[in-house]
Amino acid sequence: MITLDGLTKVFPAPGGGDPVVALDGIDLHLEPGRVHGIVGRSGAGKSTLIRCLTGLEKPTSGRVEVDGTDIAALEGDALRAARRNIGMVFQHANLLDSRTAARNIAHPLEIAGVPRAERERRVAELVELVGLSGREHNHPAQLSGGQIQRVGIARGLAAEPKVLLCDEPTSALDGSTTRQILRLISDLRERLGITVVIITHEMAVVREVCDTVTLLKDGKIAQTGELVDVAADPHGPLSSELISLPPAPTGIDAVIVNCDYGDSTRFRTSEDLIRAAEAHGAEATLVAGTIETIGGRQVGRVQLALRNASGAAISAESLASYLAELDAAGVVAKEETA
Template structure:
């Protein structure tokens, strides 16, 4: 669906060259929600502008649905962009237009007849949950409602790709979740390919199927979200995973328990999928006569299933403790003995 090959983007300034994107290769499948995450300055915004042709790569090619966006211009590019829509962090609505008129705007530009525009607008207002608000102005809407208008407008021309540039960053957590659920619903209903740029791992965890992690213009890690959560490789990815796994909060607890309970083993246990629902700790206590002290625990839901971490102290006879650890390993549960916080 979307193929980026050997993409680099270099800007020339008075102070020299700035490499915003460097040697990026990505494949995004049709109908998936693909997340690109990174901190400020990582190159995310440049990446999304390359996808819709607002920027041309210095080297490499951008192919969207069989069309090389990086090599076309003029009318061909304008036609291609009708199938690549975008929603923004700050909504970018026309404040002098009503909800209905904002949604109709791209249809007007495309020359769609009025009767067809009105029918399409009604369908979209219902789709995004804004029934009864068609005559309201943006100043009369909440942040979440404004973003729903932005989503409806982006869908007006039946795009094949929806680009989301930090689309929830200006929203409170509850409203963020409602917008993410709407995007997930749209993805399932319409089979729309969604590319989502963010600096929040919660956003990735909640709706994305796969993710690419960017740092200093490069993709340092990519893969299925559940796999990245389970086994992050790059340091920056580990930091992002900590945002939603609660691992940072557990450090103080680990330090304290290492002091107070010098015997036994402090173990980080990672559960994936159905294992998160099994009474495995109870099984260890009964089967091996060990004491299990829970230090910290957390379960996160991803689109591919649940992911959980549990930090425990396992104490008892050395042989029994080792047998308990062996059982965890035999159940394909990732375990890590922690010697230091």
């Protein structure tokens, strides 16, 4: 649905110094009908990427293909038409205070010149779709933060786009409202088959709703893939961010074991892992651990203190090669300072 090919954006230096390379040769393909997360620290290039996707920013070089059209090559009416395929949801919905929820949703349809009867039919549909029935005649001041974001989402969907770009959609919301909005986004993807791109700095959002995740660093892709694969990859930078390990007691030598139990017939739980370590001649103590269900698979990181019969520590390498012998493909041990 979305293909970025060598996408590069260089801004001239603000004070005549070196130019700023905001995006540096991004190649990325995002499949239709899925929820894609784009993460990265401040300054990584996320906003520039989203602005290139909406045609607000022209790339210095490269292609930005959305539903078969190179957005970067379009101007004027052709660009405006292509942008109708892309709905936007922002951190703050910035509703018009003088308009009811329904009339805020209708606003983009009015601007697009959609006839009144058609507009009303569509708004009624959208109100129902985002779970705002009964609230459609309220003004923004009479709506909660979550309801305001539902209006923002309905407005983003008004023109029946194929892609919904969400820029930090839950950053201004509390935990339980965040979960409701993420459930709504997930549900919309199911019901409408829409492709969703979420820009976020919240790993909880990625864990909860994304099918794939891409980490940007200094304008480049540092890691990208299916969420469950990225979470279970002990060598990638995202694993420890997606599955954070609670602090272990100090003074204990422990090895970190990344587990993806879903791929393993032998390992279903951390108990199986401890039994394997014991079969390897180790006395194993579970020091800390986090197991998450991601994409229906149990993935996680557990920290084990491993000692042999004479009390000497057993290394991660030694456990890893034993696990490899057992063909525990989804379980990887590595040394890591906690």
